[in-house]
Amino acid sequence: MVKSVSKFTPAERSWMIYDWANSSFSLIVVTAVLPLWLETVGQNISISTAQTTSWWSYANSFSTLIVAVCAPILGSLADFRGWKKPAWLVSTLLGFVTTLLLAAVPADGFWMLLFLFVLANIGFSIANIYYDSFITDVTTSERMPKVSSWGFALGYVGGVVPFVIFYALRGFMSSQQGVMFAFILAGLWWGVFSLPMLFKVRQKHFLPVPQHPIKQSFKRLVSTLKHLSQYPKIVGFLIAYFFYIDGVNTIITEASLFATSIGIDMTQLLTILLFVQLVAFPASIIFGQLSKIFGTRQMILTGIFIYSIISTMSIFITQAWGFWLMAFLIGSAQGGIQALSRSYFGQIIPKEYSGEFFGFYNIFGKFSAVLGPLVFGSVAAATGQVQLGAASLLFFFVLGGWIFVKYA
Known part of the structure; x- marks a missing residue:
């Protein structure tokens, strides 16, 4: 796999690795750990499983709605010269930092868990808007299918590897320690493997910055x-x-x-x-x-x-x-x-x-x-x-x- 990835340009590789980076959030946090942990935390403060399921759905829907409503204007702003990378960086920081903060929430902090998840999911989703749009900057139209496919492929492996690490080590910890470890691992994985994107990917296609960018x-x-x-x-x-x-x-x-x-x-x-x-x-x-x-x-x-x-x-x-x-x-x-x-x-x-x-x-x-x-x-x-x-x-x-x- 390493030999195959080496055939890509540094910018293409760095872009693809971001899929590897943020998949830790979607698999560990969203799919495997946080929903079950929320159920346990909810029971600690007399919130039923049905109520927890409802609030989890509301949190997902609310964060999705926020991103969907803001996506076109946020994307439009990123088309100006020098705006796309900082916008991606801020949303990525929001995502992985709030993921790390999930580990600091006590076992009765149901509402704080939901609040941090909403922020993390918003950061994750907005960063993906900019990440997806960077494909036009890192490669040619002819190479886009190959580059995009490898990005998704690395994303699947990038989700599985930290999940297997979590699954193998959780037996040596208490239930709560295992959950905290999962959040820390997912956040660090996301943050560390975002560095190639930060240093190697550049915005090549852009519009000149007008006098009033937001209005424009x-x-x-x-x-x-x-x-x-x-x-x-x-x-x-x-x-x-x-x-x-x-x-x-x-x-x-x-x-x-x-x-x-x-x-x-x-x-x-x-x-x-x-x-x-x-x-x-x-x-x-x-x-x-x-x-x-x-x-x-x-x-x-x-x-x-x-x-x-x-x-x-x-x-x-x-x-x-x-x-x-x-x-x-x-x-x-x-x-x-x-x-x-x-x-x-x-x-x-x-x-x-x-x-x-x-x-x-x-x-x-x-x-x-x-x-x-x-x-x-x-x-x-x-x-x-x-x-x-x-x-x-x-x-x-x-x-x-x-x-x-x-x-x-």
């Missing part, structure tokens, strides 16, 4: 919205992306519920989670390589097709082996479709407006996280079968794929 950013944003018809391919892609990435994200977020509904216990579920990450690492790279042969558009459609199969086969899954097969298919397409969507968008947008357009990209990705879970939950509740809830997501892939073929 709002004007430019309004102008872009008024003249979106000038960018039919970009608009078509964003609408298609809204639907198919909604299906992708919903399958990811609802997979645990699906697993428990067919009798998979927490230990096996954790193993499957690691399995998905390990499959996604080479699959992301393979998607990037195949895009050079078949084209980025065709490989995005391949990812949509694989997810359509996943949604369809979910109707028939009632045993663990079926879920393992589903997990393999998810891992095979998850990183590829996300990486190539990012690189394809980077190829079709004006490079000097990358921050602004990736702000829109972020909005469509964030707001797409609302409709899919709503449909999934409604169908599952109405039918009493989680399998049919998962199958209902086929609609998002068919519609997204059709719009992508016709308009993107």
Whole structure:
């Protein structure tokens, strides 16, 4: 792997390593540790599991909404010369510092944990807007699919490695010490491996700084919205992306519920989670390589097709082996479709407006996280079968794929 990564330029490598860096937050903090620790802390102050689940959902939704609303103007500001790197740095600092501070919260600090998580998640998400938009600065349009795919691939490994370290060492600590260690490890991992991005990546495409940057950013944003018809391919892609990435994200977020509904216990579920990450690492790279042969558009459609199969086969899954097969298919397409969507968008947008357009990209990705879970939950509740809830997501892939073929 080291030999393969060495083939990239220093700027490309440094950019990709940031995916390795911040994945510690998404896997350790958001997925594995903080939700369970919140449940324990909530019980310490007489907050029920159901209430904890609700507040956790509210915190996720609130931080997502804040980022989605602010994304276009924040991205627009970053397009000015010399603004993108400081904006990325501030949001990254906000993210990993508040992650570290989670370790200092006592075992009855339920509300402080939620508050720090909201700040950390906002920092994580905003930093990703700038990180994504930097792809136009670190590489050429021809190399974007490969670079983006390797970024996602390293991200999967960058999440697994600190998680395995945490999992191996937590047996030597008390439950609370293990949680504190997880937060410290995730924060330090994120901060330390962000350094290459800080020192090696530079903003190459930019606009001159006007006399009133904030006022000008709002004007430019309004102008872009008024003249979106000038960018039919970009608009078509964003609408298609809204639907198919909604299906992708919903399958990811609802997979645990699906697993428990067919009798998979927490230990096996954790193993499957690691399995998905390990499959996604080479699959992301393979998607990037195949895009050079078949084209980025065709490989995005391949990812949509694989997810359509996943949604369809979910109707028939009632045993663990079926879920393992589903997990393999998810891992095979998850990183590829996300990486190539990012690189394809980077190829079709004006490079000097990358921050602004990736702000829109972020909005469509964030707001797409609302409709899919709503449909999934409604169908599952109405039918009493989680399998049919998962199958209902086929609609998002068919519609997204059709719009992508016709308009993107």
